[in-house]
Amino acid sequence: MFDANPHRLPSTNIASIFRNSLSEIPAKLATIPPFLVLVAPRHTRSQRSYRYIIPDREITLDNSIVQLVCLKCQKTNHDPEISGEFYFCNECHEGESATVTTDAIITCYCTNCLSDMHKNLVRSIHTHHTKRVSSDKTKLNLFAVLCIETSHYVAFVKCQERSQFRHEWLFFDSMSDRMYDEQNVPLVDSVSEFDRWIDDAEKGKDDFFNWLDDRRGRKQPTSNIRQLRLFRDGAFFFYENTNMNY
Template identity: 25%
Template sequence: LFPSFDSDVGLDPPNPRKAETSESGEEGEGGNSPLEVNSMVQIALDKGSQVSGIIRWLGFLPQIKEKMAGVELDEDKGVTGGEWLGKSYFHCAPKRGLFVRLNSCQPDRRFQSLPDAQPSLLDYGEREVLPQAPPESFPPLRNEAAVRVLRGRMKGIQGHCNSCYMDAALFSLFSCTSVLDSMLFMPFPLSDRNVQGILRDEIVNPLRRTGFVRASSVMHLREQLTDKGQCSSFTNAEKDPEEFLNLIMQQILGMEPLLKLQSGGQEQDCYCYQIFLDKQEDLVVPNVQQLVERSFLSSDLKLVEIPSCFIIQMPRFGKEYKMFSKIIPSLELDITDLLLDSPRECCLCGDVATLECLECFQDQVFAATGLKQFCSSCSRQVHSHHRRKAHKPTRLHIPEEFQRWNSRRRQPIPREKLELFAVLCIETSHYVAFVKYGPGKEHWMFFDSMADRHGGESGFNIPAVTLCPEVAKYLELPLAGLALEQPRDMDGVAKRLFCDAYMYLFQSRKMALYK
């Protein structure tokens, strides 16, 4: 199973000692190396080329005197899935595993301090020593502070080995908002302190403090997810953000689900909500509000409670096909009419609604968008028309105390709205993120964990964060004008936001105080 190496050609004479395995990476005969299990390494092949990977096993193999390393490679350049002479020593994808002498492994230079010849990059934290002091808490970055700390090259989270799905998700969730900071501190039922510590001390705190997170820190988290999630591909394979979020929130931390939904009297919980729609002939350039309402309507769903964080996946069929060529971001998502047993407003007169008609939803006589609910008087008039006599409105539950309060004060129905704080986008299997860092329509920043690269195969990715105020220009366009905009002609990176949206993230600042 050996390829040929410059320093290791052939096998040594048999050793009568039986093979020993080591999961701890302790030094033994033939090994004085600082490398251990989970170290990231590079290995020189016979023609001068190099492969890189992660040590998954250390120990001794039959008939080999020196200490060996079982390495999971970043690419399919191996010869095994972790087996040696029919026995499994570690697990990885086929052709990703390689057994080599430990002294053939060198620390991966991509995660070492850069040479002095690169002072411009050293200034961005490549030599930063991770804090060993007790855990600190750094607030999210907003407004001027976000621009000052995050903007620039070698800023954000450094990408490596298909990590963009995780880089974009982490940057979106923690750079400019604290809505899910409970993930960093709360002792959840299944809470893994090691994962929480890595997430907080090696990723979120450095991001908020210096604006830069090294790829090795994210790889450390990916290694833990691989161990806890019993999935060997989290360190090298392409994944989707929802797969990462579901794993860390549900299986590793045991967080309470972000969403509580009800359909047909049955409650269901989830962390991310996927929009499912049949083909919509009347929607050419929809906004997120329309898509969410139609999806809830078609699935007969209601929100049991106001979520602190609402993560919504856009309608797609795989990574290639998009149902809509453009989707307009809704800076606010009005969920008032999506809430179960919550007071709602008659869409005609503004009084307290007592009936909802799903069949009136697409009737634009009443309103171009929005669910259609009526007070008793308006419902009788609407459904006296011959085209709507067959409709079957359903009765809404209105809390008695609200009916008494409203009949005295005649106040408008309070609206419950969520605020958009980030959008994940995908194009050709690469995830990037747009983050709202301030209150203005122009306060957007664009993050790409692999915006540029230094060096060839043995080099490293350069992440970048840029401001993109041009987004405001397109948010202010009338619908007809936006529909006619050619993506290739759109300014800056705005095309990515409108044409490549994969996941929208909304928050309720009010509910985040209690959850």
């Protein structure tokens, strides 16, 4: 992703970087992806654009970043000539050739094309059921953050319990310790404070990051401070669309 951080802000959240990157390219999403991997931007190979990045637990894909394309005329919801809504029609869609993909392709018609197609259907129009298409409610949920400090990789991973509303965050460090100075000893540990850290970062941004700055400035190893690993070293942010079956 691209974000040169021209105002030299100390922190931001990954959803803002994602939105800014799309508008800078400029680009829109053609589909609702089952997974989305966001990569923390860098000025240079060794320098991150932001000192701290907050991983949003949820990213909303709304119509401003998702492109709806009319199956007939190929015009999009961002086309200045198009006014009005996009629709799905059960019968008309039957006639379209299906594309096999894991992405949720948004198939729809613009208002003009749909009314053209329905214009001459006097007898069968009652079987055509239309529905307005909107991607306003699509949410992608964070399920992992891979954090890199030089060559030391660690990860925070969400483990879903049977109920979709209950989950636990785990911390995984494949190089937690060394044995005989030649073997790495891995560690998997529960991180019950994960949600609270994100709340703290989102609410009390400056205080929270001043506290992290203070830890970072001390002359002692910081690799054990998990908040630093998450907010300072977060490099890859993994999101999933939980509404999809794949």
